[in-house]
Amino acid sequence: MSVLVAHELYRFYHIGDDETAALRGVSLHLSAGEFVALTGPSGSGKSTLLACITGLDEPDGGRVEVGGLRLSRRSEAVRARLRAANFGILLQSGNLFAHLTVEENIRTQMLLARKPDATRLHQLVEIVGLSRRAHAFPTELSGGETARAGLAVALAADPPILVADEPTAEVDRDTEARLIDHFQARRRTGLTTLLATHSKALAQQADRIVRLLDGRIVDA
Numbered sequence: 001m002s003v004l005v006a007h008e009l010y011r012f013y014h015i016g017d018d019e020t021a022a023l024r025g026v027s028l029h030l031s032a033g034e035f036v037a038l039t040g041p042s043g044s045g046k047s048t049l050l051a052c053i054t055g056l057d058e059p060d061g062g063r064v065e066v067g068g069l070r071l072s073r074r075s076e077a078v079r080a081r082l083r084a085a086n087f088g089i090l091l092q093s094g095n096l097f098a099h100l101t102v103e104e105n106i107r108t109q110m111l112l113a114r115k116p117d118a119t120r121l122h123q124l125v126e127i128v129g130l131s132r133r134a135h136a137f138p139t140e141l142s143g144g145e146t147a148r149a150g151l152a153v154a155l156a157a158d159p160p161i162l163v164a165d166e167p168t169a170e171v172d173r174d175t176e177a178r179l180i181d182h183f184q185a186r187r188r189t190g191l192t193t194l195l196a197t198h199s200k201a202l203a204q205q206a207d208r209i210v211r212l213l214d215g216r217i218v219d220a
């Protein structure tokens, strides 16, 4: 059964008289335990698709369902509830509270999800390669470290569906290998992972690669 269904999604942006069709009829089904890589050049619509399927943005056309429930065209309160129950989300920015350290950010996410787990917290910090930066504040992190701290936050509550935009930007090989191991472990326990990535190493490990070009899926 599909845990996530995106059917014929359209999303248009308008700036003055200019219209950008960021998504032009994108359909995507994800099954439990599937690990899918979303690829495509910059501007092809990856971030827009991730925002629409997690209910952070509303598609202009089409439908999104998560766990058999409609997510699109719902009130923000309903979308927030469905999002919290189903997704761990890493966006390109804005994933961390600036006044909390890496460790505090992860712990806060665990507390919000009512899943505090000190052992898991330390494992996550290690998996994302931030053991020595656990007490750093977001302003003290590099771009890649910030993305990996955000990934640890997204993974904090062991979400049924992880949706991550470029989780391995600027990452060294060892850390990338550890992250790949973790994504494969998620697959084995029936958890779903969708990653927008430019990393060939990461995409090669996926069950399926979905490629976007100009707002359309070109091969799936």
Ligand code: ADP
Pocket: 013, 014, 015, 020, 021, 022, 040, 041, 042, 043, 044, 045, 046, 047, 048, 049
């Ligand atoms: P990707 O993640 O693959 O780089 P995006 O989803 O960010 O692609 O962007 C898809 C298209 O939509 C691009 O042409 C981009 O310039 C445009 N776009 C994205 N967000 C906005 C926005 N908020 N306002 C106007 N245009 C946007």
